[in-house]
Structures are given as C-alpha cells and as structure tokens.
Amino acid sequence: MSDLKQQFDQALADVKTLSEKPNDDMMLTLYSLYKQATEGDVTGDRPGFFDFVGGAKYDAREALKGMSSDDAMQKYIDTVKGLLG
Secondary structure (H helix, E strand, O other), rough: OOOHHHHHHHHHHHOOOOOOOOOOHHHHHHHHHHHHHHHOOOOOOOOOOOOHHHHHHHHHHHOOOOOOHHHHHHHHHHHHHHOOO
16 A cells, blocks of 8 residues: 555544534535545536535535546645644
C-alpha cells in the first residue's frame, strides 16, 4: 500500500474522531474529495431541482472534475489535518 493511501486511510479514521461535527460546507468538501479520490469524476445527470442535498453533492463533485485520485486524496488529508488543528 502506498504512503499516500495509508495517510488517506488514517485521515478517514481521524475525521470520525473530531470533537465537533464540521459545518455543512466542510462536510460537502470532505464528501466531494472522498468521492473524487475513490470513484473519480461524477457521472450521470444532476438530481432534480427539489433534491437540494443531491444537487449540492453533485455540484461539489462536478467542481472537482478532472482532479486526479492522488490529488483528491492529498487535499482530503490536508483538509482533515486542518480540522484536527
């Protein structure tokens, strides 16, 4: 397993130990980076107008389109480190 993958796995575990739940924007950032790192670019159609959460998630992932898995992992790691202080 690569060092980056190990750090990513550690960040996934660390984010669950935060004393306070991050705000919605930060949760969306973490979600989109995780999905980009593990699944790649978003596919399919954007959810309908009344699916606010689904639309926000789609838009957040769309903003990362083209980012490599390694870059997304590193940004996720850096974001979690920032949250941990």
